[in-house]
Amino acid sequence: MGMLIDGRWHDDADRSMQDGAYRRELSALPSRLDAAVVEALRETPEHFVLVVSFSCPWSHAVVLAWQLKGFAKRMPLQIAGGPRVQGYAIKPDGPLAKAGYRHVHGLYSATDPTYTGRATVPALWDEREKAVLSNSSEDILVALDKVGTGPSLFPDEHADDMAVFLPQLFDGLSNAVYRAGKAQRQDEYEEATRSVYAMLHTLEERLSSQTYLFGQAITAADLRLFATLVRYDTVYATHFRCTRYRLTDFLALWRFTRRIYQMPGVAETVDFDEIRRGYYLNDGSHNPFGLVADQPEIDWMDHSGL
Missing domain, CATH: 1.20.1050.10 (Glutathione S-transferase Yfyf (Class Pi); Chain A, domain 2)
Structure with a gap:
């Protein structure tokens, strides 16, 4: 999967597989969503960028909160995805791509030039500090819920x-x-x-x-x-x-x-x-030929039984 070691990307480094078992690695990046940041999210959400991948379920939960809590027209998204060469790539459309970033790991090394760990999404980027404030989907969810519109997602x-x-x-x-x-x-x-x-x-x-x-x-x-x-x-x-x-x-x-x-x-x-x-396409050990299976035929808009 690859990771950063002392701020440099290493394609072959991976600490998630242990004796044939997958063990999700805890983030090495401290979450910095204190009261001041949360208030800034309320007042100036346009100063932040939510970095997500549409393939990732942890990103998806945060995007749903972004959508349901009224941030879709107030806080920009930067989509990451595609073949994982040097981890998640920054897709061409979006504010961070326009700023010259090409991979998510570049956001991490910009935040901490000596960072060691995985470069994961979702991530909340502060445009003023030029830094990832958090890659904790839980902390980002809680923050968006606190300052967004509509009923609380954490009643x-x-x-x-x-x-x-x-x-x-x-x-x-x-x-x-x-x-x-x-x-x-x-x-x-x-x-x-x-x-x-x-x-x-x-x-x-x-x-x-x-x-x-x-x-x-x-x-x-x-x-x-x-x-x-x-x-x-x-x-x-x-x-x-x-x-x-x-x-x-x-x-x-x-x-x-x-x-x-x-x-x-x-x-x-x-x-x-x-x-x-x-x-x-990003699981070479279990899918060495890179074949993508068909999408099942499912009628997601069927209203029967709802």
Whole structure:
């Protein structure tokens, strides 16, 4: 996957695979979203750039917040994607491309010339400081929620329950599909898929009796889950070999995902071509010939059962 070591890019460096098992590396970049930055996001969001990839589910949850909380016309996006030569490339359209940046890792080394770690997205870039303030999707989500418009995505009445639920969702599904897809040992693959299927059944039961994960109002937890489920049949049930089920096998999960997809502005954040290319073309060890599988035929705009 490659990473920066002392501010220099190394294509062959990767600390995420350990004895045939994928272990997501924690960010080495401190998050700097203090009260002053959050207030600046409220007053002058145009001074920041949200750097995201349309293939990445963690980016996707943040883009959904950017869309739903009223930032789409106030804070510019910089899209990163394409073949991962030196990690994520900065796509030609966007403010950072126009400023001369070509790879996301260039934003990290501009922030800290001695940075060692992965150059990940999403990232919040401060145009005035010329620095990445945070690459924590959680911190960026919370900040956008605090200063954006509309109902809170982190409602106080569900704060304690969400604090317990979100790590369970990450461990049981959102990161477990990666553990399955990147596994180099059969036992690691089987343990990861057991986790995935168990969580899918738990979520199916939960959403069979309510609209969203915490009742009738959408929260950040729903954005996280949607960002994983909308990719499930396209790449997780295929390329990541979570093959026992499809999303469409789960009545409540399929209804939930389709309902969010049909919300105003959400479909525009879903690029299935970029999702497929992002996974298939950038996983050489499991797809050495770089073939991109077909997109499943799914009617996302079907209103039956909603």
